[in-house]
Amino acid sequence: MSAWEELLAQAGHRVTEPRRLVMQLLLASETPLSPQTLFESARVQHHNLGLVTIYRTLELFESLGLVCRVHLKDGCHGYLAVSPGHHHFVICERCGGSVEFPGGDDLRALIADIEARTGYRIEEHLLQLLGLCPNCQGK
Amino acid sequence: MSAWEELLAQAGHRVTEPRRLVMQLLLASETPLSPQTLFESARVQHHNLGLVTIYRTLELFESLGLVCRVHLKDGCHGYLAVSPGHHHFVICERCGGSVEFPGGDDLRALIADIEARTGYRIEEHLLQLLGLCPNCQGK
DNA sequence: CCCTTATTGATAGTTTTTTTCAATAAGAAG
DNA sequence: CTTCTTATTGAAAAAAACTATCAATAAGGG
Ligand SMILES: [Mn+2]
Ligand SMILES: [Mn+2]
Ligand SMILES: [Zn+2]
Ligand SMILES: [Zn+2]
Numbered sequence: 535m536s537a538w539e540e541l542l543a544q545a546g547h548r549v550t551e552p553r554r555l556v557m558q559l560l561l562a563s564e565t566p567l568s569p570q571t572l573f574e575s576a577r578v579q580h581h582n583l584g585l586v587t588i589y590r591t592l593e594l595f596e597s598l599g600l601v602c603r604v605h606l607k608d609g610c611h612g613y614l615a616v617s618p619g620h621h622h623f624v625i626c627e628r629c630g631g632s633v634e635f636p637g638g639d640d641l642r643a644l645i646a647d648i649e650a651r652t653g654y655r656i657e658e659h660l661l662q663l664l665g666l667c668p669n670c671q672g673k
Numbered sequence: 674m675s676a677w678e679e680l681l682a683q684a685g686h687r688v689t690e691p692r693r694l695v696m697q698l699l700l701a702s703e704t705p706l707s708p709q710t711l712f713e714s715a716r717v718q719h720h721n722l723g724l725v726t727i728y729r730t731l732e733l734f735e736s737l738g739l740v741c742r743v744h745l746k747d748g749c750h751g752y753l754a755v756s757p758g759h760h761h762f763v764i765c766e767r768c769g770g771s772v773e774f775p776g777g778d779d780l781r782a783l784i785a786d787i788e789a790r791t792g793y794r795i796e797e798h799l800l801q802l803l804g805l806c807p808n809c810q811g812k
Numbered sequence: 813c814c815c816t817t818a819t820t821g822a823t824a825g826t827t828t829t830t831t832t833c834a835a836t837a838a839g840a841a842g
Numbered sequence: 843c844t845t846c847t848t849a850t851t852g853a854a855a856a857a858a859a860c861t862a863t864c865a866a867t868a869a870g871g872g
Contacts, residue, residue, distance in 0.1 A: 546849095550837080569828080569829085584852040585852090587852070609750065624791055638783060644779035652763055654765065654802070659801065660800065661798070661799065662799040663795045665793045667791075667793050668793065671794050685818095689869070690868095722820090722821080726821070728859095729819085
């Protein structure tokens with residue numbers, strides 16, 4: 535039983551075929567996947583899969599911290615599997631390739647600074663970097 | 674003629690009633706406004722306004738750097754007027770109140786660090802802080 | 813004031829996401 | 843393994859978000 539299946543069960547959720555397929559696809563992907571894309575890919579193996587299930591599964595996974603929703607250039611949403619803990623992504627604007635990185639001291643310092651200057655108590659942050667991966671540079 | 678109208682005209686675009694209304698609403702708002710909300714508010718004064726025009730106007734304003742699209746908690750999009758230059762926002766999760774802040778040295782350092790470690794050439798970034806404004810804390 | 817054409821709004825269409833509910837199957841219990 | 847409970851699924855339909863088309867309108871230059 536894989537780590538995320540363990541976590542699912544621990545939280546009182548069932549390990550089902552659609553959930554296995556969605557997580558499998560996300561874990562294997564280097565790029566963010568949209569609900570639609572996940573649907574089409576997963577349906578190859580699970581003939582009568584419903585798109586609704588994809589949405590529900592992604593919502594569940596996100597609530598458990600297994601995946602993370604990223605905001606693509608055009609305004610659409612994609613999902614990426616995340617390793618345990620808090621991370622952010624750099625996403626290639628050309629090929630979609632994504633790499634995780636931890637929010638380091640720099641970000642913590644920035645947040646502390648903003649809290650001091652605005653009086654806001656900051657509870658969450660959304661940080662995403664967009665650019666070109668090594669492969670796509672110079673093309 | 675206000676600054677943004679100046680900028681619009683300078684760029685070869687016309688200053689129209691719908692555009693005036695949308696910008697007026699955005700400038701007066703402390704919180705991000707959705708296309709739908711803008712539509713409903715603006716239609717009070719401009720009876721036969723089309724929702725399409727809101728979308729087109731926001732797209733134009735964004736391309737000119739007059740407004741900025743922010744990602745709300747629930748996944749929907751909202752728009753905020755921005756002052757000239759590059760800025761980010763802290764948004765209150767309770768009342769929606771938003772405050773701009775400049776991405777300081779901390780962020781630049783973080784980006785340089787990630788570029789060095791991942792090999793990506795970072796061209797854009799998305800940074801948004803979510804929390805509670807002074808008023809909403811302790812409620 | 814007139815002309816050119818950028819802009820608009822009505823209409824229709826597409827894509828994305830949510831709701832509902834009966835059928836199904838996961839996992840606990842025996 | 844079989845039975846039971848109920849979380850989960852999928853079909854269908856609806857709602858919400860966004861986009862494309864095109865004739866009518868009006869902004870702004872001359
Ligand atoms: Mn972080
Ligand atoms: Mn910035
Ligand atoms: Zn790339
Ligand atoms: Zn607040």
